[in-house]
Structure formats: C-alpha cells, structure tokens
Amino acid sequence: MSGPAILTLAAIAKAFAGIHAVRDVSLAVGRGRILGLVGENGAGKSTLMNIIGGVVRPDGGTMLLDGAPYAPASPGEASRAGIAFIHQELNLFSNLTIAENIFLNDFPQRRFGPFSLIDRAAVARQARALLSEVSLDLPPETPLDRLSPGERQLVEVARALRLDARIIIFDEPTTSLTARETERLFALVARLREAGKSVIYISHILTDVAALADDIAVLRDGALIEAGAKAQFPIARMITLMVGRPIDQLYPPRKSAPQAAVLLEAISLGATGIIRDVSFALHRGEVLGIFGLMGAGRTELARILFGLDSHETGEIRVEGRRLPARSARASIRSGIAFITENRREEGLLMNGTVAENIALAALPRLAITPAELIEQGRIRSAAGALAEALNIKTASLDAPAKSLSGGNQQKVVLAKWLLCRPSVFIMDEPTRGIDVGAKYEIYSIIDRLAGAGGGVLFISSELEELLAVCDRILVMSRGEIVGEFARAGFDRGRVLAAAFREAAA
C-alpha cells in the first residue's frame, strides 16, 4: 500500500463464547484507495467490519483513525467519526421517501420562534445535490418502496455522503443488483476514490474485487493471511489463500450425458406480465441452465413450474403426465423438488433442528399410516444417512439449522428434497452466498443427481458456473426464452448478448 493510511488496525481480536472470530488482525486502509476484503464465510470479514463500524467492540487491539485513537462504542459514534457501513441488508425505511431516508436523523431545520421545523426546501435542494453525486436520477420525494435494490443502494451511499463519510464499507453490495446496476455502482465506487474517500469492498465475486480494488486483504479463520497491492493477487492465488490449500479447479468435470427421455416439459406457459410463451423440455440426466438478468422472470418461472404461482396459458407435464392440482404438495408427489433462492426465508426452518428440516417434506412418507404417527428413530436414521452422504458438517442432528454455515445449510435443503426421491430438481441460485469449497460440493451433487437419471433445472445469475456445469443453457429476458445454447456452442459473449438483447432496449 502506498500513501498514508487513514485507518490502521493493530492486533484486533474478538471471540464469541470462546471461539475466535477475529484474531490478531493488523491492517491498514489507504487514503483514497479501495481495499478489497475477501475470505470464505466465517473467515471473520463481517466481525471485522462490525468492529470498525462500532457494532461490536473488540476484545483486544487498537485502531487509529487519521492518526487519532479510534474506539467506537456504537454505530452512531462510528458514523460521526466518518465511517459509513452499507450493509448487505439495506438499512432503509421502505415506507419513507428518498429524502426522508437520507436525512432521517439529521433534517435541515428552520427556527420559528421557539419551534424548529423541518426546512422542506433545504431538504429537497440538498437531497437533489446528493442524488446527482451518486447519479440517481429520481425526485427526492419518491417513496423508497418504488426503488429497485440497486437504486436503494445508491440512496444508502447518498446518505453516507451526507454524513461526510471518510471510509465507506460495502458488504456484498452486488448480491441483488442487475448487471447494469452493478456497473453503475462500480463507476460510483471509482468516483468516491477520486474524491479522496476510502472504500472497503467485501465480496464473494472475486472478479469484481480484482477489477475494483487497489489493495487486497485475505482473511481465513479469523486471521489475516496476506495483504498487499492488487498486483500480487491474481484470482487463483486469492482462492488458494482463502481456502488454505490449492484448488485445482473451481468446477468438477461433468461426468454423465443427458438421455433422450423427457422428464419435465413446459408447453407455451404464460402469465400476464410475468412470463410469456415459455416452452422447453428437461431430459433425464440433463443439467439445464437458465440464465438471465435480474427481473428476467427466472424465479417467477420456477415458482410457476413448482405450482406455487398460477399460470394462465399452456401446461406443465412431468414424464408425459399433465400436472394435476397446482400446489407444492402435488408437485412434490409428482417428483419435483424446489431449492429456492433464499434458503433462510423459504428453504429452512432456521430454529428447527437439522433432522426436523431434512424430514419436513417427506413426513407423509415417513409416517406410519393410517394414524399418521411418526417414529423418531426412522426420521433420525433417514436424516443421518443423508447428512453423511452429503457431507453435512453439523455438531449433531439436533443442532438448529441456523448454527450451520451457508454451504451446510444449503446441503440440508438438498437433503430435505432428496428424502422425497424426486426426479426433477428446480434449483434457484443454489450457490448464492456460499463459499468456494461448498460451491464445489454443490456442483458435484448436481452432477451426481444428473448421473443418477435425475433432471436439474439450474437457475443462476453467475454465468461462469452455468457454462461449467450445464449441458444446455436457456436465456431468459423479460419473461421470455430468448436463446438456447448447447454445451458445444457455449460462448460467454453470445449468452450475455442474448440476455441483454431486450434489457438494452
């Protein structure tokens, strides 16, 4: 790192219940530079940022901000010291307007005798100035709930600028952004650097980090493994440092080939304003990718296929038979599994045990009819067998699901569906928010499922993984299928062009 540091951490340590989340981390953030912070889940990135942001107090170590000792006791103190934290879950109020969100705890006021009232004109004027700084072209009085996730993020940045932040921390900022919004955010981050602000950028998407950062720091198991200028960290080296061992390949080889028999067939499915004339066939043993930008209708299609939402035209066939009643229950009985994109809200009972979660969908199968009573032993042995087969790392089958890492949680969701013995797997962003090692395991499981004669519909916004794992890729845009690529004809540029075709218009 060149130039003077604005923030210096020395021997920062933090333990939760005796477990070291961060140990002995010494790190410097350069003035007017972007620091990329990478590491697997549980490496201590969030804890470290929470310490800087005043959410958590360290057990040991010291921080210097601009040469002065810095020990924030609360997030408020941190933000007054000029540190802004753009969280993964945005801290905005969707019932308020953009301007109200920006000025929430500090409205410009005017005094009228003994009263001081909000100066609406000043609010609007200052808000417009801040919005133009982040190039968000919307009136300040727009209610926040009309904004897309990307636009909301810009509002958060505007709020940080309003507080005159010197260091802005972005934690996984692109997770819910479209490709264009991501580009816009990157341009903004670069402009912040030009303006002399320092940025700490945390992401799982290493290509983004490599493109954006000036310096890179790698964390593993709570310790700083290495930090330095970007030039020293090609992506392969970042991964090796993050994982702690060299990873030869990010993706397992695709071992089997699709067969001719059709498992799942969609015939001109349509739902007004959601999807239009969607037809495709998923074959036995096939991994079929669906790529598209945010809002292309991929998740909506998945929900319709699984019977959670209704469609107006067309039909869905499983192994030639038309799906009967439209419900999750009926779909499960026809052999469909649905791994949703947000496992916390829709995939897991976070407070439930691992065994409870694994058994949930297959309960009617596990019950002793006709009284529908359940034998705990049967649940435990079935759950235990799957936990072992999928290599789920958990303290016990009775541990709550929320105590597991993201990758292991996702494997619990997979185990839940495997217990129902489905033939069709609809997976919506199955590797979102999980670390490199767990991703590899998920890809291997997908390959194995296809090898065993199952069909996998693999929805993702990470094109790289689709190109590596799928036999065929469909591209969606604005609710329609706009392109199809067979493995032999995979081409990153052409797939992207198809996805952008309408979005660019």
Added chain:
Amino acid sequence: MAAIFPDLATPRNISNQLSNVWPLLAVATGQTLVIIILGIDLSQGAIMGFASVAGGFVMATAADPNLLGGSPLWGTVLTEGGGWLAGRSGSVLIGVGLMLVVGGLVGLINGYFIARFRMPAFMVTLVSLMLFSSAGIWLTQSQNIVNLPPEFTQLGSGDLVSFYFGEKVEATIKRRDILSFLTYPMVIALALAVAVEIMLRFSVLGRYIYAIGMNAKTAAISGVPVRRVIMVVFVLSGLCAAVASILYSARLGGGRPTIGAGAALLDIIGATVIGGTSLSGGRGKIVWTLIGVVFFVLLGNTLNYMGLSAFYIDVVKGGIILAAAALDVARNQLLAGQAA
C-alpha cells in the same frame, strides 16, 4: 408459601384448587396449539359461554318463565317443561355433542377467515369474541339456565376416587367432608391434554404445526398444507374451549353465557405463556402448559389467601404474564446469540 399460610396446604384447599385446574387446562391446551402456529385465539372465552348456553337450552329439565321468558328461544327450544331434549333418552349425550359442535364450528369460522383470506388471527377472533359472547347473552337475556340433568353435572364434579379424612362416626358422610381426588373433569382434561401432546409430538400434523410456527413459507414450499393445518388448529382450539365449557357448566350446574367472560382470557393466555410456549411461534408443549396452568391457579389461590382483592390479583397476574413474555424475548435473543 404454605409455611406462611397454613390453609394453603390443607387437603380441602388442594382438592378445591385441583378442581380449578382442569377446565383451564382443557382450554389452554387449545390456545397452546394456536400460539405455536403464531396465532392467537381471543374467542375461546366467548366459545365457552356460547357453548354453555347452547347446552343449557337443550338439556335443561325445567325453566322459570320469569327469568327466561324473554329469551328469543322461549316457547320453541326452551319451555317451562325444560329444554328441547328434556326427558328424552340420550339427551346429555346429544347436549354434550352439541356443545362440542358449537365449539368446533366457531373454530372453523375463525380458521376459515384466517387461512383463506389471510386475515390476522387477532382481528378474526376478536370479532368472534364480540359476536358469540353477545349472542349468548342475547339468547338468555343475561340469565343462567339452571336445572341441568344430574348425568351432566356429574361431569363437572363427579368423583371416581375420593378421600375422607376424619373419624367415621355417622353412617353417612356429609358430601362436603369428602375430598375428591380422581374426578371426571380431571380424567377428561388430562385425556384431552395427553391426546393433544401425542398428536403434537408423534404425528405428521404435529410436526406440521411446529413447522408452520417456525416458518410458514418454508413449510408451504415443503408441501405442508398450511391452510388446512391452520383451520384444523383453530377447530381444535374451539373444541378445547367447548370441553372446558362442558366441565365448567357441569360444575356450576347451569348454562351461563358469562363463564368465559372477563379475566378468563387472561388466565388462558397467561397460563400458556407462563408455561413457556413461545410467542414467536414454533415452540411449545402441552406439558409446559399444564405446569403453567397449575402455577397460575396456585398463584391466584395464594394471593386470595393473602387477602388481596380480585383486582389486585389480576394486577399481579398481569405483571407475571409480562415477566413471562419478557423472558420469552430474552430466551429468543439468547438462542439467536448462540448461532452468531
């Protein structure tokens, strides 16, 4: 406590207090199910009153026109000769059945609106509370229907096993000196509680109830028939209230529109929450509720012996429910902290 208030530990008082436990256990069992699925049933007290009135109307063996002559059902269902079924064989069986049907039906109405239209349970059951408690009072013009057949009142206080402490000097023992131990209400309420506990722990329905309480979205995607389970839970809640209504009405020997009125709801929800059933859903057991019910009854009894007025007693009970709810929040935070 017994050291300070010796009367608390007398066999008479214990026997007496036990008799207060059973109807509360029956109704709180239903409330426990509802709270596990993150709902609330405010209408249970109203169901108790309404079912009590319905049972009284059909089972009474005689009625006083001066008291009940103003009832809209006078002359049709109820006359001076008693209720609609008076004197017929099996009248008690049909009467009890009717009370259960009333409870189940109100529960079904609650469950239908909550599950089908996704209305908040608080709102729907509040409406039921107003509707059915008023209907009960209107039908009886705020009078109690007495003269219920002995086969019915037996259910409220009849003994299976009882004790007599003291010397046997006369040939017959006075009724008030006999201490009940194993009574019909005890057997009925415990049987209900055990059946529901088994359902919760060992049946698919039970697992579904917990799953919906933990995360209804995940449950629905995993194939749990969420709407149907919600409806079943509210029907069960109504049925449990009807069982409590049977036990109370039988013990008091009358169909009373007000048996579940006022602070009864406080006791039901209080006992459930003090037992440890979580207000954030997904966690609760009937055996916890049993402990909560016993605690709540003993608490009221102790405060009574301390010479506190009914108003003070409710103040203290309210405070203890607040403490239990605060403890529940603290427990959830503690559990969340462990995972971080």
